[in-house]
Amino acid sequence: MVQKGYGGTSISDIAQVVGMTKAGLYHHIAGKQDLLFQILQHAHDEMERLVIEPAKQVGDPERRLIEITRRHVRGILDGGLEFTLLYRERHHLDDAQQETIALRTRAYLALVGATLQELAMEGKLRDLDIQIGTIHLLKTISGIADWYPMFSEIDEDHLVEQTVNFGLSAILKR
Amino acid sequence: MVQKGYGGTSISDIAQVVGMTKAGLYHHIAGKQDLLFQILQHAHDEMERLVIEPAKQVGDPERRLIEITRRHVRGILDGGLEFTLLYRERHHLDDAQQETIALRTRAYLALVGATLQELAMEGKLRDLDIQIGTIHLLKTISGIADWYPMFSEIDEDHLVEQTVNFGLSAILKR
C-alpha cells in the first residue's frame, strides 16, 4: 500500500502477501477503510515510541531538536516509520477518523514548534516564522522517505548528520 | 486525481468533471495510464516555463537560487504547478514512460545541483553534501504543495520569503 497507494492496493493483494484468502483476512480486519485507520494509528504509535518519547526526555531545546531529527531520520531509514508515508492517504478515512489522526499529527508539530519557541527565548533562533520553520523542517525530514529509496547508495549515517546540519543551519543562528 | 490519487480517481469521475460521458472522454485520451503520462509531461512543461527557463537567464548563482525558489513556490501557490503533485503516482506508468519522466526530473535536480556547485566554488556554501542539500532544498519547496491547503491562512508573500530564507540559511554561509 505504501508503494501502490490505497486505491491501487486491493484486499486480495494484501491477503495474498500475508498468505491468506480475502475471506480469511476479513476475519482479522473490519474493512479496508478501518485497516488504513489502524495502520495510521500504528504509525503514530511508532512515531511516539521511537521519536517523541525519547525526545521529551531531553531538557535542552537545541539538543532536543537534534534528538528529534536524528531519531526521525533514523526511523525512516530503518523502516520503523515506513507507514507514516500512508499519511497522505488520510482522505480515504471518514471525518471522525481523520480528526483523530489530525490531532496526533498536530501534537508532533506542537512539540517541534514549542522547541523552536524555547530556542527563540534563548536568542538562538534566526529571524524566521516559527510555524513555517517548523513545517519546513519536518517536511525536509519526512520527505526523505519519498526519495531515499531512489538514492540508496547514500550512506545512512552520513544522511542523518547532513540532515541534522541542514535543519539546524536553517533554523539556528550559527 | 491530485486529491484522491490515481487509483482513487475513475475515468467516470474525470468525465463527469469535464462534462462528458466516459465514452466521450475516450475520444480524446488513449487510456488512463497515458492520461497520467500526459499530465506529468504537462507538469514538467509548466515547470520549465515558469521556473527553469527564467532561472537560466540569471547568471549569478546566488540570485539564480533565489529565483528558482521564489518562482517554484509562487507556482505552487498560484496553482500553476498543481500537477507536479502527481509525480508521486509515477509508478503507475510503464518503464519507458517512467524513464522519460525521471530524465526531466533529474534535469531540474541537476540545475539546482550545478548552482550549488558554483556557490561552493565562490566559497559561499556551507560545509554540506551538495547532493543531499539539493534534494532537501527541493523537498522543502515542493512539500509546500502538500501542506499549504491545510494552512491557507498563511500569507502567500510571507511564505515565499520565509521559504527563501529557510533554504538559503540552510545552504549558504551567512
Next chain:
DNA sequence: AAAAACCTACCGATCGTTCGGAAATCTTGT
C-alpha cells in the same frame, strides 16, 4: 466441545475499455 482461524463460492457494484451510431461541426463543390 467450544472458539478461533480460514476457505470456497458468491454478491452487487464499479472498474477501464470498446463499439456502433447519432449529433454537431467543418470542408468542399457549385
Next chain:
DNA sequence: ACAAGATTTCCGAACGATCGGTAGGTTTTT
C-alpha cells in the same frame, strides 16, 4: 449562399475483469 459530403465529437449500451464485502461451512487450535 447553400446543399452534400466528410470529419470530428460525443453518447448509450455493453464487455470482461476486478473491486470490497458476505454467507456458510470446514479445519485447526484451545
